[in-house]
Amino acid sequence: MTRQIPTHPLTAAAFAPFGDVLDVTGAPDKIINQGLCGRHHDRATLDFGPQGRAGISLFNAEPRALPYRLDMVERHPEGSQAFIPMHQHPFLVIVAPDAGGVPGTPLAFVTDGAQAINLYRGTWHGVLTPLAAPGLFAVVDRIGTTANLQEHWFDAPYTVIDL
Numbered sequence: 760m761t762r763q764i765p766t767h768p769l770t771a772a773a774f775a776p777f778g779d780v781l782d783v784t785g786a787p788d789k790i791i792n793q794g795l796c797g798r799h800h801d802r803a804t805l806d807f808g809p810q811g812r813a814g815i816s817l818f819n820a821e822p823r824a825l826p827y828r829l830d831m832v833e834r835h836p837e838g839s840q841a842f843i844p845m846h847q848h849p850f851l852v853i854v855a856p857d858a859g860g861v862p863g864t865p866l867a868f869v870t871d872g873a874q875a876i877n878l879y880r881g882t883w884h885g886v887l888t889p890l891a892a893p894g895l896f897a898v899v900d901r902i903g904t905t906a907n908l909q910e911h912w913f914d915a916p917y918t919v920i921d922l
């Protein structure tokens with residue numbers, strides 16, 4: 760039996776060491792557009808390093824299912840990476856603390872369908888993992904010509920299971 764990781768509902772507090780959770784649950788910072796829009800202002804710590812710039816890409820990813828086999832996590836040493844769903848389906852978010860240059864034990868979260876995430880620069884994470892179709896996401900991350908990807912393949916896979 761592989762090592763199992765339970766999923767937990769995504770909360771800003773639990774995710775705080777790894778990145779930002781973006782949602783509109785709290786009061787907006789500003790009411791704009793003649794009172795017809797609440798602006799939840801500047802909610803992510805974006806970072807693209809001295810040799811990068813911000814880019815917006817659209818991902819059309821294959822949905823996965825739980826239990827989910829986790830073989831690898833990666834990180835972007837030169838920039839943050841935000842996953843903004845273009846739908847209202849929950850998606851799987853896997854992160855791991857750094858343990859001296861390699862990932863520690865991963866943690867798994869499931870969003871509530873109305874959350875986006877922004878991974879801090881250098882955070883170990885699983886790749887974008889939808890749990891339903893369409894797996895459409897806007898991704899805000901670093902565009903640059905220098906390397907920005909470090910992968911870590913586990914000696915033995917983990918299995919992410921529904922809590």
Ligand SMILES: NC(=O)N[C@@H](O)C(=O)O
Binds near residue numbers: 884886
């Ligand atoms: N490689 C790529 O563009 N995406 C990954 O970084 C990911 O985290 O999904």
Ligand code: NI
Binds near residue numbers: 833840886
């Ligand atoms: Ni990534």
